[in-house]
Structure formats: structure tokens, C-alpha cells
Amino acid sequence: MHKSRNEWLRWVVFLVVAAVLSALVWVCWSVITRSHSIPGLLDSGPDTKVSVGITDMPQSLDIRATASASAERLLLDNVYETLLTVDQNNQLKPGVATDWKTSDDGLTYTLTIASGLTFSNGHTLDAGDVVWSLQQAITQKYADVDDLGDLKSVTNPNDSTVVITLAQTNPTLLRALSGRLGIAYDSEAGDADYAKQAVGSGPFTVGKFTPGQSLTLDYNGGYHGTKAHVGTVTFTQYSDETSLADAVSEGTIDMAAPATTTVASQMNGKDGLTVTEGATTDKVLLAFNNNSDSIMSDQNVRTTFRYLIDSAGIAASQSDSSGALGGPISPLEPGYEDLTGLFPHDMSKTQTMTSYFGPYLTTVDLVVTAQWQPMAETIKQQIEQLPRPSVNLEVVSDEEYVKRIQDGTWELTLMSMNGTDDAGTFADPNSIFHYNHAEVQQAYADARAATNDADYAEKMKVYARKLSEDAASNWLYTRKCFTVASTKLSGYPAALIDQRMPLADLTVK
CATH class of the missing domain: 3.10.105.10 (Dipeptide-binding Protein; Domain 3)
Incomplete structure (x- = not known):
């Protein structure tokens, strides 16, 4: 009887251990195959840090409600993605939308939304979020909403298609969708405080924000595209060009962008620094x-x-x-x-x-x-x-x-x-x-x-x-426009940095 009981106990222990191991294997497999649902869990990113000096830190990160040029410059292409984007020559390029077609009469725009997109909280980004975002811009009268023109309807016949119909032509609609009005927001984000936080789909997330003082962007390990090359980018506000020049000259910051002509001229030819010019x-x-x-x-x-x-x-x-x-x-x-x-x-x-x-x-x-x-x-x-x-x-x-x-x-x-x-x-x-x-x-x-x-x-x-x-x-x-940067940095944009500053390709040597 005693031997039989021991054998039974061993079987119980074996089954429990087997169940636990099976559960662990399942969890690990789920994480590996669906890692986008737990952003950054398996990809903590590089440990490199870059500091950038600016002179116009925003008071709020909510670029929906306020036409803040500084917030737009720091967040677009970094934290938020737009339906279309622009290159260094200001030419329209695919963003969240991989393709777009315009009807012969110029009144209907059909946009194809990329598949496999996610927000930084792990939620899926699809055509429904795009439609919801545009509808919110109209009903809430967000900044620059008139640039959308006379919209007749915005629909998504499926998860990968958005159809925008106009009551009259607006040849600059696509341009508007490359800016703040083209941001795709998470329709399921709930009561996110967009003044201090962000739920975007870009290569960075908002780490810490102190209004009027500093903003830290963190590597987004769950980003669906080519991931950022640095772990954090910290923007710090300087009250005047003299203090900004001192900071970049002394190595307190790695980059000043955009820099004034005075700062650029003072730093030109200085060891360890590169001054870059770009069109605007x-x-x-x-x-x-x-x-x-x-x-x-x-x-x-x-x-x-x-x-x-x-x-x-x-x-x-x-x-x-x-x-x-x-x-x-x-x-x-x-x-x-x-x-x-x-x-x-x-x-x-x-x-x-x-x-x-x-x-x-x-x-x-x-x-x-x-x-x-x-x-x-x-x-x-x-x-x-x-x-x-x-x-x-x-x-x-x-x-x-x-x-x-x-x-x-x-x-x-x-x-x-x-x-x-x-x-x-x-x-x-x-x-x-x-x-x-x-x-x-x-x-x-x-x-x-x-x-x-x-x-x-x-x-x-x-x-x-x-x-x-x-x-x-x-x-x-x-x-x-001018950028003053440490010679150890590369991959940063030169043109149009007064309007947007994509830093996903920023690299530290």
C-alpha cells in the first residue's frame, strides 16, 4: 500500500511539472511569435543616448488641439506616423498609406493602408483607426482642419482601405495628410492624456516630458518598421542662442537643431563638430x-x-x-x-x-x-x-x-x-x-x-x-536651416528640420 501511494504521488508531481513546463513553453512561443503584443519585451534596443538642444520646447504634446510647430517637428516621423510623409526634397512619399489613387475628377482618394501596423501599446493600426482619426479632426475642429477641404465622406470598406470623398477639389489634400492631420491615432486608446503622453506608431515613444523644458524619446521595440538606431533622444530647451552655442561647444549636448546662423557660424570649423546646411x-x-x-x-x-x-x-x-x-x-x-x-x-x-x-x-x-x-x-x-x-x-x-x-x-x-x-x-x-x-x-x-x-x-x-x-x-x-552636431553622429536629416526632424536613422559611431 505504501509503495503504491508513493508511485501515485510521483505521477502527480510528474503531471504537475509537465503542465507547468508546457505552459511555459506555450507562453514563450506566444511571445516569440506575437512579440508585437508586448512592445519592447524581447527588444530593449541599443543603449546609446543622444542629447539635442533646441530653443522652442512645446508646452503641450497635443498637436491635435494646438498648432504647435515645435511639437509637430519633434513628434512627426518619430512618435507619430502620418498617412503620407515627405522626403528631404519635400516630395510626398508613402507613410501609413503605402499607395493612393485619385479619381479623374479629383474628388475621390483611395488610400491603401499597410498591413501589420501596431501602436506603441500593442493595438493594431488599421483603416478603422485612420477613419476615426479624420472624423475626430473634423468634429473636434483640430488645428488646421480646414486644410482637409470640403469632405463629403470618409469610409473604410475594409481594414486596409480608406476612401475619402470631397464635395469640391482640394489638390493639397495629400499634402495635408502628410502633416498633423494625417496622424493615425488609436481609436481604442481610451482617455490618453495627449498633452503629456502619446500613443503613436512610430519608431520612438514618449519617455518623459517636462513642458517648456525637455522631452525624452525612447526606442520603440515593438515598432513594425525599421527600428531606431539609438536608445533614447533627449531634447532640452535653451533660452537663447548663446547658451545653446556653449552647450554644443562644451559637449553638454550632441546636437543643436535647428541652429541659428549665429550658432552655426561660431561652431563652423570647430574640432569635433560638423555644421550642416539644408533647404527649407x-x-x-x-x-x-x-x-x-x-x-x-x-x-x-x-x-x-x-x-x-x-x-x-x-x-x-x-x-x-x-x-x-x-x-x-x-x-x-x-x-x-x-x-x-x-x-x-x-x-x-x-x-x-x-x-x-x-x-x-x-x-x-x-x-x-x-x-x-x-x-x-x-x-x-x-x-x-x-x-x-x-x-x-x-x-x-x-x-x-x-x-x-x-x-x-x-x-x-x-x-x-x-x-x-x-x-x-x-x-x-x-x-x-x-x-x-x-x-x-x-x-x-x-x-x-x-x-x-x-x-x-x-x-x-x-x-x-x-x-x-x-x-x-x-x-x-x-x-x-543649420544643424550643428558632434562628428560621432550620422544619419540625421539636413533639410526641412525647421518643420520635421525624423531621427530613426540617427546613428552614434
């Missing part, structure tokens, strides 16, 4: 107030000023210039054409034109903020080479400047415009430029009615030329 869509212009009570409402006066001011010389003298412009569209935007030859600097022609105006040209108000004062002084000197007009240069605070521009109490100002397709601002007579020209407005309307990218680009070229020929403003040059 940031356009610097001497803007004209075309309101009816402004002297600049006269097309002949505007033309005179464009011949009078040495735009090419100004462009060549600026350390942040990538070249003279001449029109409202930069080389990285659809519809670009070199318009610098329309109004070459010509003092003889200017003298003839100003003598025609007689006492009509007296004084013009040039209102700027402190950052533009040196260039404004140059423009003032160029204008005052002639007996008339004189220039009343006013350097005002940022707050006062906003008020003056909105109130229309200015005639000339220096400013920049940074965004693809922002040339359309001049077609709105209620914009700050108060430019009202029926033929130009019709040209822009024709461009907006385009049903494909090629047609849109050609019609924007026509619009831009008409706008420049009428001297609606004086477009001086396109800016370039």
Missing part, C-alpha cells in the same frame, strides 16, 4: 500693405519699390539665405519658377518712375521687430538714395508688431512665411496684405480646381507669376 520652404519678404489707404495700393508705386530695392544684393548678404527668390513659391514647393529676373535692381528706371510721381511719394512706414532691424536699415538706406520717399523706420515689440499688422497701420514690413502652399494667402483680400486683384484671384481659383498634382503645379506657376508681376510684395530670398 521659409520665404523672407518685404511685404507691402495693399490696403486702399496705403500708398502701396498703387501698382506703380509697388513696381517702383521692386526696381529700387536691390533684392539680389540683400539675398547674397544674408547668412541664412539659400538664394534670391522673386516670387511667393520656394524651390521646394509645387509650382516654383525662378522669377528673380522680373524686377532687377535698376536705379535709372527707378529715378524716372519716382520723378513721375512728384510730391505724391513722401514718407513710408517700415514697421519691424528687432530681429529684422539690420535688414530694415539696409532697405531704408537703399530707398533713401532718392530724394523721395523718406522711410519712417519703426522697431517695435513683438506684441506691438502683431497689433500694428492686424490693424493695418503699416506700409512696409519684413517677415517670413514658412509653409508649403502658403502662397494662396495673397489671394485672400482679407489677409494681412489686403491684396485684392480679380485676375490673380481667378488664377488661384483655377489652381485650386486642379484634379491632379501636375495640373496644380502648372496652375500655381501661372498664379505666382501674375502675383509677382503685379508686385504684390517683394520676395527677397529663401532661408536655409
